[in-house]
Amino acid sequence: MKKLVAALAVAVLTTALTACGSDGEGGGGAPPRSRSLTVLAAASLTESFTVLEKSFEAANEGVDVKISFGGSAALAQQIINGSEVDVFASADEKNMAKVTAESLIDGEPEIFATNKLMIAVPPDNPAGIASFADLARPGVTVVVCAPQVPCGSAAEKVEQATGVTLAPASEEQDVKAVLTKVQAGEADAGLVYVTDVNSAADKVKGVEFPEADKAINSYPIAVVKDAPQADLAREFVKLVRGEEGKGELTKVGFTVP
């Protein structure tokens, strides 16, 4: 029994010590040794931002751009929970708003690209999908994103606008998961973004539908408050919004303002 008490005491002590340690680190904010710019960007920006990363590094000697791609919600959580980040590029305004609400953004986020939905089908289009209404035909296996994620809420908007109600076989976590199901041939069709169809051009076919205009998705970008490399961060945003950035974004299927 005494030993148990002692053990617990050690546990409590350890906890207290670790807590102190992390506090010290969090408050200190030691200056980084090398000039590295940390960018958090939505997964759909992978192709375009990777090119821009190279170009930025070439133009700014000694700067190492580190881009972490992921789901916008997860990225927003990272910033809110205190990761040291310079630039945040979100796939929707909702997740940017979460960060803005915590007063963690420097200035106003700017919309730098828009994206819209497209139907992805396997290359041989086994179900013969030609329109949005075709997705609701009986016997067609459709996969969409969950309404909680941007591509899913866009799909819901299109459903409301057209009055066509889908009965999806699955509501996936992100567009890549939807693409996987279409590529594997499990789904006859999936609702993804134009840019996703482009990035998987050899594995899926895209079917455009006019109703996609009812749910345009805007991508905001912003410099994070107290960014360790605020000046570089502004330069990077300028690059994304400039001619070169626009060119790369258009190349993969985005529309730029």
Place this chain on the structure above:
Amino acid sequence: MRSARQARSGGTGTSVPVLLWIPAVVALALVVLPIVGLLTRTRLAEFPSLVTSESALAALDLSVRTAVASTVLCLVLGGPLAVVLARARIPGIRLLRAVVLLPLVLPPVVGGLALLYLLGRNGFAGKTIDTIFDVRIPFTTVAVVIAQTFVAMPFLVVALEGALRTAGERYEVVAATLGARPWTVFRRVTVPLVLPALGSGLVLSFARALGEFGATITFAGSLQGVTRTLPLEVYTLGETDVDGAVALSLVLVIVAVVVIAVARPRAVEGRL
């Protein structure tokens, strides 16, 4: 001296060397403290409403049902496999033992993809099943159970096979020389010998099945009431409502703790 020490430590067996206490406590802290972290982020006032939402209840119900089903499958299929691996004398048995462990090392998402390429509409087994029976497995609750069994079965097999090999074949040989048939030997000697290991293996499998995420979402998809188990629901909810996700993951922890607390002591004592 010795007896005094034994008395202090509760009187059962030898006392634990002091040197082991420190790493043991660190190990315990590593497990417990993250859960404490989870608790500190849960707003207890909203907990009841968060975990009784329609989607949360549907996910809980599905999770418990599928985890029970896959644990039964683990027992029915994995149990005999463990016996074969421990007792059968066939060439290549060592390789087989290693192969059985694959789901443990494979990232679950890859496991899910593998299942998809086998049992999916274009998979070589899935295609046959589709043409003959007009049945498709992906996007169904059956797919969830298969995915969970795939990742959970090695836990049972490893626990059971280890126990079988430790127990050795002495008693079985004696029983056989006394005239017992193989099935009687298995039922009356082998099974009682490894009952504790079987129990803990089952608990491990159930826990693993309950927490399964990657293989399920890849192979079965995610749809409320059909394939969206509690871990998938936690992940989906996390996209919009982190508090809700934290509360739900706590439910997952509670279910796991209850199952382990109820089953573990009995299993270890061999009462099952």
